[in-house]
Amino acid sequence: MVKQLYMLVDPIENLYGSVRPVILLAEEFAKFFDITIVAPKISSKARKYLESAGYKLIATKKKLITTKSLATLEAWLRREKFTVDGAAVINFSQCYYGSCLIYYAQGPMHAALRDIALEGSWTYRLGYFAGSWLFRVLDKQFISKVRAGAQYFLANSEFCKQMYEKLGIKVDGIIYPPVDLETFRPTTTAPSQDYVLTYFGKETKYTIIKQLLDSGLKIKAFGSRAPYIPKSLLVHPNLEYVGQVTDSELAELYSNALFTVFIFTHEPFGYIPVESMACGTPVLTYAAQGPQESVQHGKTGWLARTDEELVKLALQIWKEGVPEPMRKLCRESVQKFAKQVIAKQWLKFLTPIIESC
Numbered sequence: 300m301v302k303q304l305y306m307l308v309d310p311i312e313n314l315y316g317s318v319r320p321v322i323l324l325a326e327e328f329a330k331f332f333d334i335t336i337v338a339p340k341i342s343s344k345a346r347k348y349l350e351s352a353g354y355k356l357i358a359t360k361k362k363l364i365t366t367k368s369l370a371t372l373e374a375w376l377r378r379e380k381f382t383v384d385g386a387a388v389i390n391f392s393q394c395y396y397g398s399c400l401i402y403y404a405q406g407p408m409h410a411a412l413r414d415i416a417l418e419g420s421w422t423y424r425l426g427y428f429a430g431s432w433l434f435r436v437l438d439k440q441f442i443s444k445v446r447a448g449a450q451y452f453l454a455n456s457e458f459c460k461q462m463y464e465k466l467g468i469k470v471d472g473i474i475y476p477p478v479d480l481e482t483f484r485p486t487t488t489a490p491s492q493d494y495v496l497t498y499f500g501k502e503t504k505y506t507i508i509k510q511l512l513d514s515g516l517k518i519k520a521f522g523s524r525a526p527y528i529p530k531s532l533l534v535h536p537n538l539e540y541v542g543q544v545t546d547s548e549l550a551e552l553y554s555n556a557l558f559t560v561f562i563f564t565h566e567p568f569g570y571i572p573v574e575s576m577a578c579g580t581p582v583l584t585y586a587a588q589g590p591q592e593s594v595q596h597g598k599t600g601w602l603a604r605t606d607e608e609l610v611k612l613a614l615q616i617w618k619e620g621v622p623e624p625m626r627k628l629c630r631e632s633v634q635k636f637a638k639q640v641i642a643k644q645w646l647k648f649l650t651p652i653i654e655s656c
Contacts, residue, residue: 302652303386304332307395310340310363310370314348317371317405319570320455320476321391325354327642331649337381339363339374339394375408378441387652390445401648402449403474406459406567407466409438414565415501418527442468451648456589459567474645475592476568477638482546483577485630486554494519495617496556496580498571499540504562505529510610511560512537516617518560519552553578558600558616562609566590572600573636576629581621583613593636599629 306328308321318338325334336349339360349356359381365373374394381395382388388399393408412434416427427434442463446452451471454460460470497508499522512518512535523543533540544552553559559575561584569590572582576599584590586602594600601616603609634640 302332303335303383304328304649305335305337305383305386305388307337307381307388307390307392307399309338309392309394310374311336311338311345311349312340312342312370314345317391318345322349322352323477323479323638324642324645325352327638328645328649329353331646332387335386337395338392339377339379340370372408372412375441376437387649390449393441396441396444396448398448399445399450400652401451401453402445404442404452404454404459404463404470406455406565407438407442407462409434410462411502411565417564418502418504418506439466442466456568456592458588458592462567474641475636476570477641478570478573478577478633478636479546480577480633480637483550483553483574485579485626486551490580490626491555492557492621493517494539494556495613496521496552496559496575497562498522499525499528501525501527502563502565504564504606505532507562507606507610508532509535510606511613514610514614516613519556521549521552549574550578553580556580558583558621560584560609560613561590563588563590569593573633576600577633577636579626579630581625581629583609583616585609593633595628595632599625599632 306321306325308318311318314322328334335355335357337357340363341356341358346356359379363370363373371393378394378396380397382397390399390402412427416424446468453472453474454463454470455476457473460473463470494517497518497520499520509532517537519539519541521541521544532538553575559580559582561571561582567589572584572590573593575582582594582600584594584602586604591602594602596602601612603612
C-alpha cells in the first residue's frame with residue numbers, strides 16, 4: 300500500500316521562494332509516497348506544473364484579497380487548522396497549524412516584517428511600527444501552536460534555529476533546504492566576468508546597491524519588478540535590470556558573473572548564495588544570518604561585517620578579479636545541498652512510515 304504524504308505550504312504564486320524546497324523534496328519523496336500539496340492558494344501556472352508532475356493539489360482558500368508576497372502575510376493573518384487522518388504531514392508553511400509529523404521552520408514572520416522595515420517605504424515602516432507589537436504576539440501564538448502539534452520541529456539553518464529558541468521554542472534539529480545542482484551548474488568554461496550579479500527583492504538594501512553603482516560597478520539585477528525598487532535605481536547607467544528569469548537563464552547569469560553580491564536585511568538561509576556557488580561563482584555577502592553558514596570567507600566568497608566593508612570589498616574584487624581556484628571550490632562546497640543528499644536527511648524521519656507499508 301502506498302503511503303500518503305501531505306506537504307503544507309504558503310500560497311503558491313510561482314515556483315520560487317519558500318515553495319522551491321517543497322518541489323525538490325517532493326521529487327524524491329514521490330519514490331515512497333503518494334504526494335498531496337496543500338496551500339491556501341495555487342496559481343493556474345503553478346497548478347499546471349504541479350499536476351503534470353503527478354501531485355494532488357488542495358487549495359484551502361481559493362481566493363485571497365492580496366497577491367504575491369502580501370498573499371503569504373494575508374494567509375498568515377488568516378491562519379487555519381489543517382489535519383488529516385491516516386497520512387504523514389510535513390508543514391512548511393506560515394499559514395497552517397495542527398497535528399503533523401514535522402514542522403519545517405523557515406523563520407518567524409514578525410522577524411521578517413521587522414527587518415524588511417529597515418529599507419521599506421515610509422508607508423510600510425509606518426504600518427509595521429504601528430502594528431509591530433501585535434505582529435509579534437500573533438506570531439508567538441502561531442509558533443506555539445505549530446510546535447504543540449508537531450512531533451518534530453526542524454529549522455532551515457542555525458541562525459533560524461536561534462531565532463526560534465529565543466522565543467522559547469524547542470528545535471529538534473536543522474536540515475538545510477535543497478538546491479537543484481543539475482540546473483544550477485557552470486554553463487561555460489570561459490565566463491565573461493564583466494558584471495556583478497545581484498537580486499532585487501523586498502529584503503534588499505537598495506541604498507548599498509546605489510553606492511556600488513555610483514562607485515563604477517557594472518551590475519545586472521534579477522527579480523520581479525515591484526514597487527519597492529527605487530525608480531531612480533532602475534535607470535542608473537551602470538545597472539542592467541533583467542527582471543524575473545527562468546532557472547536556466549539564472550544559471551547563465553550566475554555562471555558569467557565576476558561575483559554575486561547578496562545584500563539583505565533579512566535572510567534565514569539564502570538560496571542565492573548557494574545557487575551562485577553551484578554555478579562556480581563566488582559570493583560577497585554579510586557575515587550574518589543564514590548566508591554566513593554557506594559562504595566560506597576567502598574560499599568560496601567574502602563575508603563583510605558592515606556595509607562599509609562590503610562596499611570596500613566589492614570595489615577591490617571588481618578591480619583585482621577572482622582567483623580561478625575559487626570558482627572550482629564554490630562548486631565543490633555546495634554538494635552537501637544537493638537534493639538527493641538533503642532528502643536522505645529527511646528520510647531518517649520518514650523511514651518508520653515507509654517500513655510500515
